[in-house]
Amino acid sequence: MNKMLQCLPFNWIQEIVNIAAEWIVVVDRDGKVLYMNESYCKFVDRDPDEVIGMDVQDVIENSRMHFVAKTGQAEVAEIHPIKNTEMVANRYPLFIDNELVGAVGTVMFRNAQDWLEYSKKVEPLIEELNYYKKRFEKELVSKYSFSQLIGSTPSFHAAKQLAEKVSASSSAILLFGESGTGKELFAHAIHDASPRRLFPFVRVNCASIPEHLLESELFGYDEGAFTGAKRGGKKGKFEIANRGTIFLDEIGDMSLNMQSKLLRVLQEKEIERVGGNSPISIDVRVIAATHRNLEDMVVLKEFRQDLYYRLNVIKVDIPPLRERIQDIPLIANALLKKLERKFHRHGIQISNEVFQILKSHHWPGNVRELENVIERCVNVLTGNVITPEQLPLYLYENPSNKILLNHDPSHYIKSDLKLTKSLKELIEETERNAVIQALVEANGNKIEAAKLLDISKSTFYEKIKYYNIHRNEIDEFIKN
Ligand SMILES: Nc1ncnc2c1ncn2[C@@H]1O[C@H](COP(=O)(O)OP(=O)(O)O)[C@@H](O)[C@H]1O
Ligand SMILES: [Mg+2]
Structure with a gap:
């Protein structure tokens, strides 16, 4: 026996059992009572000494302890009708040295009143849970339609028209635009205008979910996939979005490892849960969005080329507001x-x-x-x-x-600038010159040049493309 328990006087153990279980009964394999605590005895109007050795069915109305002592199968949180009321009973088989020797019964709620008290506390929690569940389901529908996308500038109008035209198909769409240009709004509108609109619209922000959680977030996991995995496993966003649309926001921030997994899903049209062993087929339309220049990321080997082609079937360029x-x-x-x-x-x-x-x-x-x-x-x-x-x-x-x-x-502010051009032109002219100068100073090495300007590689590549700066232009400078 555990040494610690040995130090406890017997009457202490008795009291501890009383407190821990409130009502408790122990039977042997034949269903004869071996122990029943005082409060339980009181409830059934029996004397604690009297019940020992009695058939449990004769002591406790509707008892099932004798079954459990025979089958070895636990019965947890069972509603037990007794004395015109109900209690919640737990019945556990008692194994000692791997041998079934009897059963232990405990009562969670001793009567309808206790049960009521408990449910009074739990009910608001359940209500709250249902509220959030409903809200969550509501959030899975698109909230915007094309009519809410305001703007008539030709470049914006063209983007909107293209998106509207392709909304009915199931092809992947890549939304490209600076932050705040309305990428998410476009994604909602596309889903809303598609035959999928009665099915979920699920958004995943690839940049905000830690790398190690993204896989189970997207593909779900099976029971026992890892310690702490929920019973029955958990559906991933792809499964939730089945027959609807998944919006992969900030796709440019997805790790190469996850990119490979995503590519597989797009090709096979099936997912595999983490820790699962059978693939689940899914029918999901993918809309991806990014503010990053994926072409440059492909060049820099930061984004998989094959995935880029998969996602880029239809590209919608959303112009910045300044344009x-x-x-x-x-x-x-x-x-x-x-x-x-x-x-x-x-x-x-x-x-x-x-x-x-x-x-x-x-x-x-x-x-x-x-x-x-x-x-x-x-x-x-x-x-x-x-x-x-x-x-x-x-x-x-x-x-x-x-x-x-x-x-x-x-x-008017005093400066050397001649205000013959717009501010935008002046800024861009300065920026273009800075990019060229950095490239010249770095001897054409773009990564070095980006460092000189203290900007990221991809931003630097974006600028080279934006300002249409060519290699031979730099070479000219370097030669001179
Ligand atoms: N064309 C537009 N007309 C009206 N509101 C817009 C438009 N584009 C963006 N918005 C609003 O601007 C905010 C940012 O849009 P969002 O789609 O989240 O941008 P992004 O995902 O590109 O960062 C949202 O509140 C959205 O409703
Ligand atoms: Mg966004």
């Missing part, structure tokens, strides 16, 4: 309407001065940034017209905007 400034009033007004509903306001207008400032901004955060700017304005606005004063300082105090705001020449 569609004509759309700004339209989008700003649509966002304003949305915010009015959110804040229970109405009749808010945006002044022309503000529109001018909005149109002259570079919008690195695209529509998301515009949305934040307008939300800020609505929040600080007391009247009904948004004027420059409500804009965040970085827009309000932007020197190029000041020129627009104040026509007094003394407010």
